[in-house]
Amino acid sequence: MKRILWFTRDLRVEDNPLLSLGGEVLPIFIFDEHILKKLPQNDKRVTFIFYHVVKLKSDLQKIGLDLKIFYGKPEEIFEYFSGFDEVVASGDYDSYARERDAKISRMLHFRYLNDTYIFKPKEVLKDNGEPYFVFTPFYKKARAALPSKNIDEVKIAEHILAKEDYKGIQKIGEGRVALELKSIGFVKENIEIVTPHVKLEEFLKKIDAYKEMRDYLATNATSCLSVDLRFGTISMRAILRALFSLKGAEIEPFFRQLIFRDFYAYLFFHIPTLETKNYKYSFNGIEDNEKFKVFCEAKTGVPIVDAGVRELLDTGGMHNRVRMVAASFFTKDLLLPWQWGERFFASHLLDYDSASNVLSWQWSAGTGVDPQPYFRVFNPYLQSKKFDKEALYIKKWLPALAHIAPKFLHDEAYLLNNTIAEYPKPIVVHKEAAKKAV
Template structure:
């Protein structure tokens, strides 16, 4: 049996389903997928991060007397050639977004595939309600997992020490430039491995629940990018914090299962990747200028603009800010959530289809366990509550250094300052909130 171990978003050797379930003669591979890469900007920071991570995976596999064959091609071409080379089957971690499913079906027509749940803890098909239908609300979903969430350890995969490297040309390593990308400077935290980040976070996890909503406080674990690309598994993260037996860790562990929940929703409701999960027919605002101003951080609302400019510059956005800017786009500007989701997909370093789609549908009141349609974040109230002194806003707008912070939290107050040029808000918060509520009422009435 000659097996291909297809690493994708599981770039690690610890707790690896592939290295645990492979038989003997193996060819570990990674494909820089042209179908994906051609849609990305040449300065996409994620490609630099993945590139470095793939090279690190190659070193770790070599330390296990294996290696990693690297390709820059479309997957179907790679596997057509591997079939000619006499390979029998492919082992891979499963993904549930539309591109991944279509890609794997295409490869399965070339070589048999064995799929494993490796990027998440749960098998979405194994946790249903008593009537065998999927949960749509997080709290009962989470409570149903007590046997898992209350355990102190989830068994991790063990490396099969009997694996042998198949003779192959492992020498090819394309450069970023050859693939059409430019090497990017990454945020400092991405130079650290996942365990280092967890150890740093452990020192502040007791304040996580209290401080996580404040835009200017460094309260997060910074682990989302590593989780997204599988440099650490969610089981490893779970076991790390459970090992301390601390109640302070429980709130953070619960957050891990929001990620599981959104993956679960995408699995059971695949149409939600592209359409309203609740199937509401909504007549969205199609004014492209409004959307572009949101993207560029030119809305005239300080916290919205600061968040979007920071995202565009760094690929990062605080979790509560994601909710605030999403609410502003979908409720105040009444722009289709799919446009915001697509923009985040292009910009976020930790972009993950299931979580991003789920979060956007939550904000727009169209998805699972969604915010009620009449819940509309007031961006001025949010900045007053979570950035009272304008620390985050001023970190983005250096020219606002001497501005009285209270002006950030009052609609159009910056226009009264003679020393700054800042546009008037493109929408009235109160009027636009009422418009959104009226339009949702109209859509719901038409549905029934």
């Protein structure tokens, strides 16, 4: 059996099922032209991915293998692999990935080895075989099934590196093509890359505080592992093993979030139309380019929303609580189409994941499967007063507000009635906007 090991959302050697099969293999990574051609040269994610692809190549070399790195259209690159028996990859359920993989499966036998998520999409079903559309029963069933799941570290098998019997296809890092970002047309961005196991270790020391503190913006109480889960630079099973090895610690709230991630991918698998269409209600917001621009430039005059957008633009990250507040403000106070907000986040989030992003936006807009009720509109001022009382988060991202007393930054009337140098007045009056939205 001669296999292509296609690394996609699993950029690591450790605990990777792809490396458990053995035999004659060719490990590959494809910088997908379909995706990359739409991105700006300074896309932060490409810096992150490139760093990990280079590391993966070096780690594979340490076990006698190598990584062939391509730039192009996957369906064209796979034409060169006709001498192989199959391709194996970790699961990916968004519409682009499914279409891409379906095309390739017509050229070469295609097999998913479940790695990206805890459960396969048809593993957690109701007793009548139907999928769950509500989170809590899904969670209960998934949680009950977990102890019987094998989460042991996968063993790396013996391999032979397949000889390349194809020519005329360019590889990054071979011949005259340097192993550099500029070889694929991108520039290196200044982003912080922290070893995921270090993040996990640090997080586990404070996991008991996760439930109480995760929403407080200046506390650093969450794991920051979403980008690693997105690109598989840490194994989900390694996280689960670490959680279950803790004696007496409060692991359930964190575990619940991991299951949430599975649930969103599961919904995408079972209801593909969710990616672009409302599940509930036909209302799609009101298109308004001016309001959209103001939001994207962090100029709404609502401090917590602007601070979040600033964090996003500067780092590619945004605290979960602020994502919720910002998405509610976008869809309810500004009445903009959730699809616009989703695209804006998609173009900047380092941890961008189609299922988590789309369904979180649909949750905020009240249009998705198991969404928050349409009449629940976050009050951004009460949210910041509660979760950023001293305005440390707000001031970190909006230096123009550094000299304003925290209490005024949670006070809509103050912000509407006073002029602050280099900071706009709120674009809407929250109570009126919320009433209109409902």
